Every structure is written in structure tokens, then in C-alpha cells.
Amino acid sequence: MNLNPLESPVRRLGLAVLFAACTLLTMSGASAAATGAGKIPRLANGKPDFSGIWQTTSAADFDLEPHSARKDAPPGPGIVEGDFIPYLPKALEQKKKNFAARATEDPRSKCYTLGVPRGIYYPEPFQIFQRARDLTILHQFGHSVRTVHTNGTDHPLVPNDWWLGDSRGHWEGDTLVVDVKHFNDETWLDRAGNFHSDALHVVERWKYLDPNTIEYKATLEDEQVYSRPWTINVLLHRHREKNFQLIENYCYTLDYDQYYPPKKP
Amino acid sequence: MSRQSKTLQKTCWLNWLAAGAAATIMIAGSGSALAHHAFAAEFDADQPIEIKGVVTKAKWVNPHSWLYLDVKDRDGNVTNWGFEFGAPFSLQSQGLTKTVLPVGSEVTVKGYRSKNGGPFGYSVTVALADGRVFKTGGAQDAPSATAQR
Numbered sequence: 028m029n030l031n032p033l034e035s036p037v038r039r040l041g042l043a044v045l046f047a048a049c050t051l052l053t054m055s056g057a058s059a060a061a062t063g064a065g066k067i068p069r070l071a072n073g074k075p076d077f078s079g080i081w082q083t084t085s086a087a088d089f090d091l092e093p094h095s096a097r098k099d100a101p102p103g104p105g106i107v108e109g110d111f112i113p114y115l116p117k118a119l120e121q122k123k124k125n126f127a128a129r130a131t132e133d134p135r136s137k138c139y140t141l142g143v144p145r146g147i148y149y150p151e152p153f154q155i156f157q158r159a160r161d162l163t164i165l166h167q168f169g170h171s172v173r174t175v176h177t178n179g180t181d182h183p184l185v186p187n188d189w190w191l192g193d194s195r196g197h198w199e200g201d202t203l204v205v206d207v208k209h210f211n212d213e214t215w216l217d218r219a220g221n222f223h224s225d226a227l228h229v230v231e232r233w234k235y236l237d238p239n240t241i242e243y244k245a246t247l248e249d250e251q252v253y254s255r256p257w258t259i260n261v262l263l264h265r266h267r268e269k270n271f272q273l274i275e276n277y278c279y280t281l282d283y284d285q286y287y288p289p290k291k292p
Numbered sequence: 293m294s295r296q297s298k299t300l301q302k303t304c305w306l307n308w309l310a311a312g313a314a315a316t317i318m319i320a321g322s323g324s325a326l327a328h329h330a331f332a333a334e335f336d337a338d339q340p341i342e343i344k345g346v347v348t349k350a351k352w353v354n355p356h357s358w359l360y361l362d363v364k365d366r367d368g369n370v371t372n373w374g375f376e377f378g379a380p381f382s383l384q385s386q387g388l389t390k391t392v393l394p395v396g397s398e399v400t401v402k403g404y405r406s407k408n409g410g411p412f413g414y415s416v417t418v419a420l421a422d423g424r425v426f427k428t429g430g431a432q433d434a435p436s437a438t439a440q441r
Contacts, residue, residue, distance in 0.1 A: 185389045187352040187380040211353045225351075 067201070067235040070159055074177075075201050075235055078157045080266040080273065083243075087148040087261055090219035099130070100218065106148070108258045112221060118252040125220025134214050138278035140171045140190035142214030143207050143229055144245040148261050154273055162196070162203075167273045175205050182208060188225055190214065203233040216247075224251040239265040331404075331434035334376075335414040339405040343413075347397050348372060350390045352380040359393060359415065359428075361401065375401050375415035377428040388418075388426040397421065403428075404435065 068076040086103030092112060093105035114122055125132060135141060141149050146166045156163040160178040165171075175194040182193050188211035196205040207229040215222050232244040241263040248256040331337075345361030357377035362370050377383060393399065400419040406412035415428045416435075 185384075185391055187354075187384075187390070190354070211351060213353065 065238065067238050070157065072159045074159070074198055075203070076157050077155045077162065077203070077233060077235075077241065080152050080154045080271060081241060081263040082152040082266060083148045083150070083261050083263055085148060085261050087259070088145065088150055088217050091217050091221050091259060092219070094219070106259045106261045108260060113254045113257055115252060115254050118222075122220050122222060125215065125222055127220075129218055129220050133218050133220075135168075135218065138169060138281075139213060140169055141166065142190060142210065142216075143173070143192050143194070144231065144243075144247075144259065145214065145216055146171060146173070146191070147231075147243055147245075147263070148259075151276065152266055152271075152273060165273065167276050169278050170275065175203075177203070182206070188212075192227070192229065201234060203231075205229075205231040205233070207231065222252065223247065223249045226251045236262070239267065241265075331414060331429075331431035334406055334408075334412075335404045335434070336407045337404055337435045340403070341405050341413055342400065342402045343373060344398065344400045345373060347393050347395055347399060349395065350393045352383070352390050355379055357383060357428075359399075359401070359418065361399065363411075371411050373401075373411045373413065375403060375413050375418075375428075377415055377418075378431075383426070383428065386426055388428070392420070392424075392426075393418070401428075 068078070070076045085106060086101050087106045089100035089103060091105060091107050093110055094100065094103055096102040112122075130136075135145075135149075140146075146153065146164075146168070149166070149168055151167040153164055153166040156165070160176070162175040162177065164173040164175065166173075171191060173191045173194060175196045177196040177198070179197075180195060182195055186193060186209035189209055190211060190213070192207040192210045194205050194207045196203050198204070208227070210223070210225055210227045212223070212225040226249050228248040230246045230248075232242075234242045234244075236242050242260070243263050244258060244260050246256050246258045247253065343361070343363055345363035347359065348362050349358075349360040351358045351360075357380050359375050359377055361373045361375070363373050364370050383389070398421050401413070401415045402417045402419075403413045403415040406414070414431070414434060417425050418428050419425045
């Protein structure tokens with residue numbers, strides 16, 4: 028019987044595991060180096076580069092506020108700082124009506140553009156393409172395209188009522204701060220009927236927590252609906268699956284699929 | 293492949309696209325809310341309307357803008373009417389922005405009533421108190437004649 032611990036089968040197994048772990052560590056270190064060894068990706072101008080495909084894992088789109096499980100929603104702790112949205116009394120009545128009618132009245136189920144910030148925490152991926160002068164955000168849902176201008180320009184003097192508002196960004200250190208306004212009142216914030224008016228003003232804060240995680244914060248202000256500004260906070264994760272890509276989801280074309288290709292008379 | 297046959301192929305492709313578009317409009321015309329750009333789906337060419345009112349809201353939203361007016365009848369009852377306008381970009385290109393139609397301003401809309409009989413219509417022109425008149429319609433199948441009451 029070999030009692031030398033250095034020669035024991037257990038010890039040998041231990042060394043093998045250690046060796047494998049070291050190899051793995053070295054390999055993962057190499058792949059981390061490819062993205063900057065824990066450093067966040069940056070553009071040539073030194074600003075953080077958010078290019079990539081992102082998605083939240085939260086249940087925020089089902090209800091921004093804390094909620095227990097329902098037939099049509101998994102439970103979730105909510106993403107509102109302070110838990111609840113500070114509705115004005117009349118707006119709260121409207122929210123309750125929306126909630127009761129959510130199965131048919133959610134603009135999402137009519138394939139309307141999701142709006143801001145709903146498109147960000149909606150449970151489908153979106154892709155960011157970034158240049159020094161702007162970010163293009165492409166949502167899988169409806170293929171909506173949003174431009175965040177980062178070239179120092181301000182909101183237009185004569186605005187329309189855009190589905191995604193008008194987005195103007197600037198940098199505060201490594202945080203991208205985006206001012207969004209000039210919305211219409213046709214979108215909701217989630218499937219629970221939380222809503223806004225066309226006076227909505229959103230200030231987003233995009234910040235890397237690590238090379239594969241963005242901390243996304245948005246403060247919503249709307250004097251016609253809320254008694255004070257309120258903030259949501261959600262994490263966005265980078266899709267790293269091999270060959271991951273956005274897939275067409277125009278949504279509103281689904282009803283027409285049955286007519287194509289055209290049948291012979 | 294010759295240039296001619298390439299052109300032919302392109303023409304066929306365009307025809308096919310046009311046929312597809314026509315089919316889509318026919319399907320859409322069967323009465324769904326998705327029937328945007330089609331006049332006949334929602335509005336009645338046999339019911340011209342001319343109505344004066346005070347602007348309560350202007351929505352410059354794609355694909356159609358809307359203008360809402362408070363309209364007083366002979367008995368003094370007020371009804372809020374909504375009129376569909378063209379896309380914001382087409383209105384803007386004629387100088388018709390939201391700032392031209394501020395809340396509280398008096399306007400006259402000529403157009404056609406909705407088929408559902410509600411206080412809605414399709415606007416062909418909008419006239420301002422200062423005499424300026426803008427063409428507002430965007431639907432390709434809409435009657436272009438100015439409505440007469």
C-alpha cells in the first residue's frame with residue numbers, strides 16, 4: 028500500500044484537476060483578453076462601445092411593479108426604485124382600466140412599436156451599432172430602428188410625436204446619458220397597463236458593469252400622469268451564443284402569412 | 293444573360309410586387325385596423341363634410357396624423373371630432389407643422405365622414421382663420437375633390 032500522499036491516486040487526481048483548471052483559466056484569460064481582459068470595449072475615440080446584441084432576463088415587461096404570479100405573467104420583484112409608480116389619482120384609475128383590459132388592449136399585442144424604454148426590457152433581443160456620432164438600436168420585435176444622436180445636436184425645434192421619441196445622448200465619463208422626448212401616447216410601458224402620455228420625458232443612463240453587462244437606468248417624467256419623476260433599473264446581458272443573431276419579427280405580417288405564396292386560382 | 297432579359301426579369305419582378313401590394317390592400321380593405329393608407333376601408337366618399345371647430349389636440353404620428361376639434365352644434369352642444377391627416381413628413385413638407393395648429397385655434401376642415409358614423413372623418417383640406425389652406429390627405433384612393441356641403 029502506498030501511503031505517500033504525493034503518490035496516492037487521490038493526489039494524482041487532484042493534480043490533474045488542478046492542471047485542467049489552470050489550462051481552463053489560461054484559456055478563459057485568453058478569451059477575456061480578446062475583449063480587453065475585463066476591460067470594457069471602446070471606440071477609437073475612447074468612449075465605451077455598446078455594440079452587440081443585448082437582452083434582459085428580468086420579468087419587467089410583464090409588470091414594472093412587484094407582482095406575484097398570474098395566469099399571464101411569471102412573478103417578478105419589479106424594477107421600479109421604491110417599487111411603485113407615483114401615478115396621479117386620475118391616471119391610476121386609467122392604469123386600473125388598462126390592467127383589466129390588458130389581454131386585448133396592450134399595444135404590443137397589436138404589434139405597435141414598443142416605445143422607450145419598453146423596447147429595452149422587452150423579452151426579445153436588440154442590437155446596437157455604434158459610431159462616434161450615433162448609436163443605432165435595432166429591435167427584433169417589429170424591426171424598429173431608433174437612433175441616439177451623440178454628435179452634440181439638440182432635439183428638433185418643430186417635433187412630431189414619434190413612437191420612439193427623439194433621442195439625444197452625451198457622455199458623463201463612461202456613462203451614456205440619453206435625453207428622449209416628443210413621444211406619442213399610443214404605447215404602454217408593460218403588459219400590466221402601466222402607461223404615459225405624449226408629455227413623457229425619459230432620461231436614460233447606459234453604463235457597463237463588466238464587458239458583457241450593461242446597467243440600464245431610466246428616469247420617467249410626465250406631469251400629466253405621474254406626481255413626480257421615477258426611475259427603473261435593469262441589467263442587460265450580452266448574447267454570447269455561437270452565431271446568435273436577430274431574427275425577423277415584423278409581427279403585424281403574421282396575419283397575412285396564410286395568403287402567401289399566392290394560391291393558384 | 294442579356295441586358296434585355298435582365299430588364300424583362302426586373303419588370304416581371306416589379307409587376308409581381310405591384311400585384312402583391314394590390315392583394316395586400318384588398319385584404320387590408322376587408323375592414324381591419326391595419327388598413328392604413330386605404331381611404332375606402334374607413335371613410336365614405338358619399339358623405340362629404342365641412343366642419344368648423346376649435347383645435348383640442350394635434351397628433352403628428354406615423355403613418356397618419358390626426359387633428360381633434362371641439363365642434364358646437366346649433367343647440368350649443370360640443371362634440372370632439374377627429375380627422376385623419378396624411379403622414380407627418382408630407383404635412384411638414386408643405387409647412388403644416390403642429391405649431392401651425394395650436395390648441396385653441398379655429399379651423400375649418402373639408403373632407404369625408406367615417407363609415408362607422410362616429411365623430412370621425414378624413415380631412416382633404418384644413419383652412420386656418422388667417423385664410424391659409426393646406427391639403428392634408430395622404431390616401432391614394434381618396435377622393436380629391438373639395439367637399440361641398
